[in-house]
Each structure stands twice: as C-alpha cells, then as structure tokens.
Amino acid sequence: ASKADARNKLRVFEPAMLHARQLRNQLVGELREAIATDQLVLYYQPVIELASGKIEGVEALVRWNHPKRGLIMPDEFIPIAEETGLISELGNWVLKNSVEQLRRWRSSPETGRHNFDMRINVSAADLQRLQFIEDVRDALTAADLEPALLVLELTESDIIKGNELDRYTLASLRKLGVGLEIDDFGTGYSSISYLRRLPVDRVKVDRTLLTALGSDPAQPALIAAILQLIRACGLEAVWEGVENAEQAEHLRNTGCISGQGYYFSRPLPAAEFTERLAWQDIWPG
Numbered sequence: 001a002s003k004a005d006a007r008n009k010l011r012v013f014e015p016a017m018l019h020a021r022q023l024r025n026q027l028v029g030e031l032r033e034a035i036a037t038d039q040l041v042l043y044y045q046p047v048i049e050l051a052s053g054k055i056e057g058v059e060a061l062v063r064w065n066h067p068k069r070g071l072i073m074p075d076e077f078i079p080i081a082e083e084t085g086l087i088s089e090l091g092n093w094v095l096k097n098s099v100e101q102l103r104r105w106r107s108s109p110e111t112g113r114h115n116f117d118m119r120i121n122v123s124a125a126d127l128q129r130l131q132f133i134e135d136v137r138d139a140l141t142a143a144d145l146e147p148a149l150l151v152l153e154l155t156e157s158d159i160i161k162g163n164e165l166d167r168y169t170l171a172s173l174r175k176l177g178v179g180l181e182i183d184d185f186g187t188g189y190s191s192i193s194y195l196r197r198l199p200v201d202r203v204k205v206d207r208t209l210l211t212a213l214g215s216d217p218a219q220p221a222l223i224a225a226i227l228q229l230i231r232a233c234g235l236e237a238v239w240e241g242v243e244n245a246e247q248a249e250h251l252r253n254t255g256c257i258s259g260q261g262y263y264f265s266r267p268l269p270a271a272e273f274t275e276r277l278a279w280q281d282i283w284p285g
C-alpha cells in the first residue's frame with residue numbers, strides 16, 4: 001500500500017473525518033432521491049438591458065429544498081453532483097423545467113408581453129455527453145420554443161480546458177441555434193485569444209471584478225478596459241453582481257449593455273417572479 005493509503009487509513013479513525021464522510025455519502029444518496037422526487041427548485045433572476053430597464057433574460061438558479069435541512073444552495077451540492085455523475089440528471093432536470101417555465105411565461109396573458117430568454121448554467125460534464133445535444137433539442141421541442149430562447153452559461157475555465165468532444169458539442173449547440181455565454185469572466189485563466197475564438201455570443205463579467213475594485217482609484221478605467229476588450233472581440237457584455245444604483249449607472253455610462261444583480265432583483269421562486277412580471281415592465285421598478 002502507498003503512503004497515501006496509509007494516511008487515509010489513519011484518517012478514518014478521526015471522528016470528525018468519519019462524520020464528514022458519512023454526511024457526504026448520505027447527501028449523495030439523498031441527492032439522487034431529490035432529483036427523482038422533485039425536491040429541486042429553480043429560482044429566477046432577471047438580466048436587465050441597462051439602457052431601457054427592460055428584462056432581456058432570466059437566469060435559472062437551482063436550489064435543493066431538503067425535507068430536513070431546508071433550502072440548500074448550489075455551491076453545496078453542485079460539486080457533489082459533478083463528482084458522482086449525478087450532474088447529468090440534475091442538468092437535465094434544470095433544462096426541462098426552466099424551458100417549460102419560459103413556455104408558461106410566454107403563453108400566459110399576464111406575462112406574455114415580455115420578451116426574454118432563459119439562461120441556464122451548464123456544467124463541464126454536460127459538454128462531455130453527446131446525449132446533451134439531444135436533451136437540449138428535446139426540451140426545446142417539448143416546450144415548442146425557438147432555440148435562440150435558450151442560452152447556456154459556461155464558465156471560461158470549463159470551455160478553455162475543453163477537448164475535442166467539448167468543441168464538437170459547442171459547435172453542435174451553436175448550429176442548433178441556442179445562445180452560448182461565458183460566465184464568471186475574469187475569475188479563471190482568461191485569455192484574450194480564447195475570447196476571440198470561442199463560439200459564444202456574450203460574456204458575463206464576474207461580480208468580484210466590481211466589488212474588488214470598489215475602492216481602487218483605477219476602477220473606472222479597468223471597467224472601461226474590460227468592456228472595451230469584450231466589445232472588440234465582437235461580444236456583448238453582461239455584468240453580474242450589480243447591487244446599487246451607482247454601479248448600474250456607471251456601467252450603463254461606460255457602455256455595458258446588460259446587468260444582473262440584487263439591485264434589480266434577487267433570485268425569486270417562480271410564483272413570486274411571475275407576480276413581478278405581471279405588473280413590472282421596467283427594472284428595478
């Protein structure tokens with residue numbers, strides 16, 4: 001046995017470790033169950049066109065409504081789903097349900113006047129499955145929606161690390177007509193040449209680039225430079241994590257097309273979001 005094995009054996013006797021592992025194993029089993037029994041819930045957050053205040057998209061964000069532990073946030077269970085292969089089932093659940101929700105909003109007399117697309121977060125593992133392309137096609141057909149009404153958000157590290165299969169999947173999705181967007185731009189190993197070459201339409205700049213720069217005298221120049229870079233690559237910019245009017249105003253004046261964040265709305269459950277859509281046309285309203 002290797003040194004690592006010996007170390008692992010020793011660790012098993014640590015009560016805290018044992019407990020953590022048991023808890024994790026339990027969570028894996030429960031997550032499988034959760035997907036099958038609809039314990040997952042989607043929250044929705046608007047993406048706003050800064051010039052008009054109109055809603056241009058909605059991002060679906062998954063939560064787990066655990067029967068005993070209450071609402072669990074995605075950062076706690078997405079990594080587990082990715083490590084255990086449950087991510088494809090979870091991703092498919094999100095895909096089907098979000099697209100179906102968009103169909104309902106578009107066909108309801110209360111909310112149908114809006115014109116926005118649905119944006120979902122896609123995991124690197126999804127690009128490794130040929131079936132994913134079929135899943136996307138099937139979900140859109142079932143909801144009778146044009147492919148352009150679905151936008152897939154991918155983190156830059158996921159696409160940049162990509163292999164041939166990833167590239168094939170991305171090209172196929174693009175041919176199908178769905179929108180592709182880079183998420184969390186600026187947090188990974190961003191490279192200008194990739195930004196130019198990737199088959200995407202839009203770039204979502206990570207919120208940390210707004211907050212970390214908050215007190216930095218260079219902040220305005222840096223924001224302008226990031227936006228110029230994105231525009232020079234022929235892409236549209238969304239800035240995430242917009243939390244107040246000053247930030248929204250500043251981004252708008254600097255030529256940022258769209259924004260998303262608590263200032264416009266927190267992510268809301270479907271019923272609450274439907275209510276807002278029914279009476280609200282301009283965000284933050």
Ligand code: C2E
Pocket residue numbers: 045060061062073074075078091094120121122123153183184207240241242243260261262263267
């Ligand atoms: P993300 O895609 O970058 O989503 C943005 C996160 O920022 C969300 O956290 C959202 O609630 C939060 N946020 C929105 N506006 C603001 C703001 O103004 N200020 C601050 N501080 N935060 C804001 P959430 O919902 O906890 O999701 C975390 C991450 O989990 C997401 O990051 C995404 O990577 C992942 N995720 C969520 N849903 C899914 C899903 O259905 N599938 C996959 N594969 N990943 C998902």
Ligand code: MG
Pocket residue numbers: 059120121153183
């Ligand atoms: Mg996202």
Ligand code: MG
Pocket residue numbers: 183184204206240
């Ligand atoms: Mg993001």
Ligand code: MG
Pocket residue numbers: 184206207240
């Ligand atoms: Mg982010």
